[in-house]
Amino acid sequence: MHSTHTSEPLFIEGGLAVDDRGSITFANDFDFAQVKRFYMVENVSTEVVRAYHGHAKEAKYALIASGSAIVVAVAMDDTRAPSKENKVHRYVLSSKKPGVLYIPAGFVNGFRALEPQTRILFFSTSTLEESKGDDFRFPTDYWGSELWNVENR
Numbered sequence: 052m053h054s055t056h057t058s059e060p061l062f063i064e065g066g067l068a069v070d071d072r073g074s075i076t077f078a079n080d081f082d083f084a085q086v087k088r089f090y091m092v093e094n095v096s097t098e099v100v101r102a103y104h105g106h107a108k109e110a111k112y113a114l115i116a117s118g119s120a121i122v123v124a125v126a127m128d129d130t131r132a133p134s135k136e137n138k139v140h141r142y143v144l145s146s147k148k149p150g151v152l153y154i155p156a157g158f159v160n161g162f163r164a165l166e167p168q169t170r171i172l173f174f175s176t177s178t179l180e181e182s183k184g185d186d187f188r189f190p191t192d193y194w195g196s197e198l199w200n201v202e203n204r
Contacts, residue, residue, distance in 0.1 A: 065149030102161020103189040109177035113152040118169025119145035
């Protein structure tokens with residue numbers, strides 16, 4: 052098992068096994084010990100950016116159940132005005148490359164779906180009641196709007 056007692060986001064590698072019966076998607080190194088609840092999010096279109104939302108005490112884990120998304124996490128050194136110089140952790144996650152992204156407490160995060168019907172499961176280390184008093188939000192362009200662009204190659 053990977054230790055998620057880290058101060059930086061961490062991608063926990065998963066895998067996919069396929070045989071003549073079908074497939075199994077897994078993340079065997081993901082430990083549910085700290086998880087208290089989960090929820091699933093699906094945006095109405097790929098143009099919607101859902102960001103930034105963070106917690107000082109609550110950590111989260113993100114799993115792409117279907118589709119793909121840009122997921123961004125940034126340290127929140129100040130809950131009213133985090134530094135715009137803080138390191139931006141940007142990931143392109145896909146259900147085709149299974150894994151779980153750990154987002155530590157003290158980070159804000161957000162995402163933009165890259166495919167229609169992208170669904171992201173979030174697993175939280177806080178109850179809904181605990182989370183209510185630990186909720187901080189910032190505009191989608193707080194660390195720059197270019198983070199959400201798809202880079203043509």
